[in-house]
Amino acid sequence: MPAPLPVTLVVAPLFSYLELSVWMDGLRIANRQSPLPVYDWIVAGEAGDPVPSSSGPTITPAARLADIAHSPVTIVFTAYEPEAACTPRLLSWLRRQDRQGGIIGCVDTSALVLARAGLLQGERIAVHHEVAAAFREEIGEAILLDRRFAFEGRRLSSAGGVATAEMLLAFIERSQSRELATQVAHAMLFQRPDSDVVAAQAGLPGGLSDMDRRLARLVATMQTHLESPLPIAEVCRRANVEETTARRLFRAHVGQSPAAYYTRLRLERARTLLRYSRLAVAEIAAAVGFADTAAFSHAFKRVFGLPPSRARRDVSGL
Numbered sequence: 001m002p003a004p005l006p007v008t009l010v011v012a013p014l015f016s017y018l019e020l021s022v023w024m025d026g027l028r029i030a031n032r033q034s035p036l037p038v039y040d041w042i043v044a045g046e047a048g049d050p051v052p053s054s055s056g057p058t059i060t061p062a063a064r065l066a067d068i069a070h071s072p073v074t075i076v077f078t079a080y081e082p083e084a085a086c087t088p089r090l091l092s093w094l095r096r097q098d099r100q101g102g103i104i105g106c107v108d109t110s111a112l113v114l115a116r117a118g119l120l121q122g123e124r125i126a127v128h129h130e131v132a133a134a135f136r137e138e139i140g141e142a143i144l145l146d147r148r149f150a151f152e153g154r155r156l157s158s159a160g161g162v163a164t165a166e167m168l169l170a171f172i173e174r175s176q177s178r179e180l181a182t183q184v185a186h187a188m189l190f191q192r193p194d195s196d197v198v199a200a201q202a203g204l205p206g207g208l209s210d211m212d213r214r215l216a217r218l219v220a221t222m223q224t225h226l227e228s229p230l231p232i233a234e235v236c237r238r239a240n241v242e243e244t245t246a247r248r249l250f251r252a253h254v255g256q257s258p259a260a261y262y263t264r265l266r267l268e269r270a271r272t273l274l275r276y277s278r279l280a281v282a283e284i285a286a287a288v289g290f291a292d293t294a295a296f297s298h299a300f301k302r303v304f305g306l307p308p309s310r311a312r313r314d315v316s317g318l
Contacts, residue, residue, distance in 0.1 A: 004037045006072050008075070022164045078107075105155070168184075218246055264303065267304070274311055
């Protein structure tokens with residue numbers, strides 16, 4: 001009779017309680033739905049001290065990393081401070097688990113931790129759309145997928161939030177059975193998205209799946225030309241949308257002109273780079289299409305209320 005599969009849930013400071021809860025409850029339900037327990041999960045931390053979540057409550061890990069010599073399945077949870085989670089002790093421990101053939105997963109921003117451990121060379125992973133741009137600068141070897149979750153080889157990933165449930169169910173389906181994954185989804189009152197619907201929406205920018213597809217094409221064109229911004233007329237031409245129609249769509253759905261929205265997209269990309277990359281302010285300005293750093297700083301302050309240099313120091317400003 002097979003023993004339960006050990007799963008280590010590694011929490012770092014300011015992790016997402018939602019994402020951790022999805023895994024803990026999902027594994028608990030899987031055990032309840034099975035004749036015998038199929039998973040033996042444990043929450044671990046680097047030192048064993050209480051770890052604060054991004055929403056406030058803390059959790060006290062049941063084990064320290066040093067106590068776990070072998071983890072067949074490891075999922076790393078971070079949220080707002082992935083840089084701080086990249087400690088030598090955690091990175092070394094993850095490398096050891098990888099050498100032993102373990103499955104290693106990342107949720108939301110914890111892809112950065114796996115990248116710093118050298119575990120993402122050529123891997124295909126999903127990350128939250130807000131950090132995808134910054135992570136391309138940081139982990140260029142990895143292929144950042146336009147998906148909510150991915151499970152390829154020994155790498156399991158989720159873009160975060162409720163997509164973590166899809167990641168969990170994919171894991172249960174592969175490690176146990178589709179039937180058990182379906183039972184867990186039903187118990188969680190979670191409707192697994194139809195694969196055809198997911199594929200059809202994969203190319204749409206975040207938050208625009210239910211909007212006019214012409215608007216989605218316009219925004220997608222803008223998103224792929226942030227470093228070298230296009231004139232609005234050229235954006236419309238490439239998206240095959242009349243310029244007057246584009247103005248009407250943006251006013252109706254976004255409440256801004258196409259040009260104002262385009263600028264906002266560039267500045268939001270800059271805000272993400274400030275938070276999650278180590279690029280200099282001048283480099284970030286160039287990365288979002290501002291040749292002049294002073295003009296970039298002025299535009300950033302006008303939109304976000306503080307200059308880029310202060311935004312980088314002041315997490316609350318982001």
